Amino acid sequence: MLYNTLGKTNLKVSRLGFGTMRLPTKGSNDQIVEDEATEMLTYGIENGINLIDTAYPYHNVELSGSGNSEIFLGNFLKENSYRDDIILSTKSPTWAIEKKEDFDTFLDEQLKKLQTDYIDIYLLHSLTEPIWAHINDLNVLDFLDDCLSSGVVKHIGFSSHIEVDYLIEILDEYPKWEVALTQMNYLDEYYQSGVMGLNYLKEINVGSMIMEPLRGGRLVNNIPEEVKAWWEIAEVKRTPVEWALQYLWNRDDVDCVLSGMTSLKQVKENIKYASNEDIINEYDQEIIREVARQYKASSLGNDCTRCGYCMPCPEGVDIVNCLTEYNIAQMMRDPKASAMQYFSLIGENSRADSCISCEKCLPFCTQMLNIPEELQKVYEYFGSEFDHF
Ligand code: SF4
Numbered sequence: 581m582l583y584n585t586l587g588k589t590n591l592k593v594s595r596l597g598f599g600t601m602r603l604p605t606k607g608s609n610d611q612i613v614e615d616e617a618t619e620m621l622t623y624g625i626e627n628g629i630n631l632i633d634t635a636y637p638y639h640n641v642e643l644s645g646s647g648n649s650e651i652f653l654g655n656f657l658k659e660n661s662y663r664d665d666i667i668l669s670t671k672s673p674t675w676a677i678e679k680k681e682d683f684d685t686f687l688d689e690q691l692k693k694l695q696t697d698y699i700d701i702y703l704l705h706s707l708t709e710p711i712w713a714h715i716n717d718l719n720v721l722d723f724l725d726d727c728l729s730s731g732v733v734k735h736i737g738f739s740s741h742i743e744v745d746y747l748i749e750i751l752d753e754y755p756k757w758e759v760a761l762t763q764m765n766y767l768d769e770y771y772q773s774g775v776m777g778l779n780y781l782k783e784i785n786v787g788s789m790i791m792e793p794l795r796g797g798r799l800v801n802n803i804p805e806e807v808k809a810w811w812e813i814a815e816v817k818r819t820p821v822e823w824a825l826q827y828l829w830n831r832d833d834v835d836c837v838l839s840g841m842t843s844l845k846q847v848k849e850n851i852k853y854a855s856n857e858d859i860i861n862e863y864d865q866e867i868i869r870e871v872a873r874q875y876k877a878s879s880l881g882n883d884c885t886r887c888g889y890c891m892p893c894p895e896g897v898d899i900v901n902c903l904t905e906y907n908i909a910q911m912m913r914d915p916k917a918s919a920m921q922y923f924s925l926i927g928e929n930s931r932a933d934s935c936i937s938c939e940k941c942l943p944f945c946t947q948m949l950n951i952p953e954e955l956q957k958v959y960e961y962f963g964s965e966f967d968h969f
């Protein structure tokens with residue numbers, strides 16, 4: 581495993597961080613397969629991963645209330661006596677803060693769930709302009725100051741999908757930020773805060789953690805033929821996962837890449853890649869740029885990353901799978917096979933035509949998608965009956 585210094589925290593972090601948002605589940609998202617997840621985390625820690633990231637709502641069916649990821653992780657760390665060996669990162673559910681006291685209430689609950697008396701890195705989760713304005717009115721910075729002075733939190737940061745101007749504004753408002761978690765992969769250099777945000781983090785020595793390194797799986801699943809052709813002409817052969825991760829690790833403004841791993845196989849592969857000091861040279865960079873161009877040129881789909889923050893829809897629409905099946909259909913260019921998948925995977929009342937355009941999901945989309953408009957495209961493509969394919 582290779583390690584980086586996480587900005588001004590001075591923590592030596594493994595450049596692969598273990599995200600616990602996509603642990604294996606059975607049935608619904610709150611049912612973690614604990615023996616499998618335990619094996620994955622144990623292997624990860626024993627093989628050099630020292631940063632584990634979770635959040636208040638992870639592994640809750642609704643991704644808004646209290647989730648089981650923190651509870652599972654708390655049990656795992658306690659039973660295996662790993663707490664002091666790892667850097668524990670979790671996030672405050674900013675969207676649920678209604679009054680000043682809520683900051684402490686959530687933090688206390690998280691400490692109990694995690695069975696610890698301190699958090700190494702505490703991030704304000706998914707800051708947006710309205711959320712930042714709201715929690716600022718509730719004196720969030722006083723709360724953060726208190727967390728640091730009491731020692732219950734060692735390092736403060738935030739996660740966000742905002743544009744670079746606003747990212748810089750937030751960073752400049754509070755000199756005690758030490759970490760920021762932003763979205764980055766080779767398709768998103770100029771999307772959200774992108775490379776300019778990372779450059780600024782480096783300039784002010786705020787540690788950078790990366791989310792969506794594989795863009796919700798889009799960079800590694802159902803790869804278009806045009807993209808495969810570019811990978812094949814590269815001198816150094818790498819898997820699509822390896823290309824995506826090495827691209828990030830070769831950036832000097834990236835400290836830690838979080839990977840939300842779902843199987844032991846993924847953990848083993850990612851650790852192997854993270855332990856290999858693989859240089860992405862100028863020729864490789866050109867290949868990556870061509871691949872990004874091909875993805876953009878070949879995709880008529882949407883930018884959904886399958887993060888699930890928009891769910892559940894009050895009308896029962898399976899937003900994530902509707903948007904994903906549409907994307908796969910655009911990439912595979914096999915309408916009948918895609919339609920078969922769409923109609924068999926998604927129940928009748930959860931398909932795109934059940935959307936009533938109420939827009940309740942809009943504020944939660946991390947990619948700022950106009951979800952009802954995207955669902956309308958899905959409906960226009962697939963219709964409401966399999967028959968017409
Ligand atoms: S706009 Fe459509 S998908 Fe979004 S919450 Fe309303 S019904 Fe559900």
Ligand code: SF4
Nearest residue numbers: 884885887888890945
């Ligand atoms: S529609 Fe937006 S919030 Fe929902 S899964 Fe896709 S990217 Fe995430």
